[in-house]
Amino acid sequence: MPKGHHYGRAQTRAYTTEYHRISAKVFKGVLTAPLGGYTLNSDYLSREHKHLTLTESDNGIRLMTFTINDKPHQIALKLDSSSASNKLYITCPYCHKRRQHLYVIKTAYACRECLNLHYASQSERINERLMRRIRKLRKELWGYDWPEINNMFQQVAYWPKPKFMRWKTFEQKRDKITELENRYWPMAVTQFKTNFGDHFMADYNN
Numbered sequence: 001m002p003k004g005h006h007y008g009r010a011q012t013r014a015y016t017t018e019y020h021r022i023s024a025k026v027f028k029g030v031l032t033a034p035l036g037g038y039t040l041n042s043d044y045l046s047r048e049h050k051h052l053t054l055t056e057s058d059n060g061i062r063l064m065t066f067t068i069n070d071k072p073h074q075i076a077l078k079l080d081s082s083s084a085s086n087k088l089y090i091t092c093p094y095c096h097k098r099r100q101h102l103y104v105i106k107t108a109y110a111c112r113e114c115l116n117l118h119y120a121s122q123s124e125r126i127n128e129r130l131m132r133r134i135r136k137l138r139k140e141l142w143g144y145d146w147p148e149i150n151n152m153f154q155q156v157a158y159w160p161k162p163k164f165m166r167w168k169t170f171e172q173k174r175d176k177i178t179e180l181e182n183r184y185w186p187m188a189v190t191q192f193k194t195n196f197g198d199h200f201m202a203d204y205n206n
């Protein structure tokens with residue numbers, strides 16, 4: 001898929017941080033271990049993601065095979081002998097490229113590219129935090145049941161004063177939230193542009 005062609009996918013953009021992953025470096029010991037069956041010691045992996053059979057190919061490459069969802073997932077261990085550090089890589093069962101990490105989804109191990117996962121940028125993480133903070137402060141003022149409490153498209157400027165709260169206190173708290181909302185929006189708009197790429201911009205140029 002060419003870059004910039006996201007066609008409405010922005011809403012469901014998935015990030016690497018949302019998934020568990022396995023790292024190549026934890027398999028160092030497997031390079032010299034006896035061939036046979038092994039179980040990974042991990043709380044977040046399913047039974048199928050834990051059990052592997054270690055074999056070796058004719059040309060001496062070690063292979064770990066996981067059977068997930070009735071499908072064999074073969075992961076090769078590859079040492080990069082060109083670098084002094086002898087870095088270890090694991091290959092993706094789908095594209096067979098060398099990777100430092102493979103991500104865990106219900107039915108597979110696969111690499112970031114095959115799963116179309118994105119790295120969250122610094123600004124996206126900052127904006128996420130800001131949004132969580134705005135929602136938290138809103139809940140403190142209007143409670144969890146207020147219908148628009150999580151709706152970032154609604155701004156709090158005209159929301160009513162809670163009963164029994166002093167006007168002065170209320171205005172201070174509300175103004176604080178408004179100030180955060182004003183910081184949130186310019187960043188969010190930049191991100192929408194980034195996520196929608198050319199398609200977002202096209203609407204405004206026509």
Ligand SMILES: [Zn+2]
Pocket residue numbers: 092093094095096097110111112113114
């Ligand atoms: Zn892959």
